[in-house]
Amino acid sequence: MKKLLLLPLFAMLVAFCGSASAQSVDANSPEQLIKTVTTQVLDQLKSDKQIQSGNINEITKLVNEKILPYTDFTRTTRLVMGRNWNTATPEQQKQIVEQFKMLLIRTYAGALAQVRNQTIQYKPFRASPEDNDVVVRSVVMNNGSPVELDYRLYKTPQGWRVYDINVLGAWLIQAYQQQFNEQIQQHGVSGLLQFLTQRNQQLASGKAS
Template identity: 85%
Template sequence: MKKLLLLPLFALFLAFSSGASAQAVDTSNPDVLIKTVTQQVLDQIKADKQIQSGNITRITELVNQKILPYTDFTRTTRLVMGRNWNTATPQQQKEIVEQFKILLIRTYSGALAQVRDQEVQYKPFRASPEDTDVVVRSVVINNGQPIQLDYRLYKTPQGWKVYDINVLGAWLIQAYQQQFSEQISQHGVDGLLQFLTQRNQQLASGKAS
C-alpha cells in the first residue's frame, strides 16, 4: 500500500473526535466544527500516554467510539471505489468500509504518537450559506515546517461531516482510487476485500513493509 500521506496530524482524520465527549460540538458550522474538534483532539492526544506510545487497541477504541458523529467514512469509501461501489453487494460494501477503516487506523497509528506541540493556523473560511460541500483549510506548523491540512465536508440533516482530507496537496480519496480500481479490475470486489484483509493481517503482525 502506498504511503503517500504518512505525516503527523493525518491521523486527526481517523481520531477526529477523540475528545468530543469533553464538550458539545457545533456541527452546524463547518469552520467551527473543525477548529473545535481539532483542538480537543490535540488536547486528548497530549494527555493520553497510551496513544503517545502507539497503543493500537487504545487508538482503535477511540476511533470506533468517536469517529461517527463527525465523519462519513462510508461516503469516503464509496468515492474511493467510484462506479465499482455499485457492483458490490451490501454485505461486501459493509466489509470493505470496515477493512479500509482498519487499514487506515493501522497505517497511520504511528502518526498519533508524533503529535506534541504542533500549531494549527486556519485560513479564512469562504463559503456561501447555500453551499453544501466546502473545504476548511489549515496549516500545521510542525517543527517549524508548514504542512497543508485541509478538510472537505458536506452538509447532512445531522450537520456537517468530514469525508476527505488533503495533506500537502494529496487528497485521501484520490490517493487510494487507483489502488482500489486496480485490485477490482484484476481480482473483482472479492479480490479487493481479500487484499485489504490480508494487508491488515500483515500490519497487525508487523510483517508489512
C-alpha cells in the first residue's frame, strides 16, 4: 500500500512544484496549466539541492507556495471522506485537510530526491468547451519506463484546479478512502484526526515504521 501511495504523491509534487508564480500560469486552460507548471518543475527540482536532500521545511514551503495555488486539496479531502465530511465540524474539516496534506508531504518527501531525468509526453486532450470536469492524460518516462499519469481538474471562478491524480490506474482519492472510512467507523471523525496527527508526529520524530 505504501509503495502504491508513493506514486500519486510523487506525481503531484513533480507536477505542481513549479518555480513560476500563480500569475504567470494560464489557469484558464487545463492542458496548458499542466504543461507549463510541469515543465517549470522539472527544471527547478533538478537544480534544487535542498529539496533533493529531503529538507522538510523547504518542501513544505514549496508545497504551500507553488502547489496549492493550482489545486483544491479541500475538495480532495472531502471526496476522500465522502459522506463523513458533513459529520465533521468546520474546525475538524480544516484540521483534517491540514494534517492530511502534511501526512503526504512527510511520508513521501524523499520521492523528490528521485527527480533527475524524467520526461513528460502528453496524450491528445479531449474535452468540450462546456465541460467543467476534465482529465489531462500524460506518460512520464522514468529511466526508459513509461508511467501513466493523469490529472483530474474542475473549473472554478479562479480557473482550473487539480483535485485528483491517477498513476497506473490508481487514483489518489480512491487509494485513501478505505483507510479514512475505517478510522471513522471505528473511532469517529475525532479518531481520524487523532490518527493523522499522531502519524505526523511519528514521522516528524523519525519513529514511524
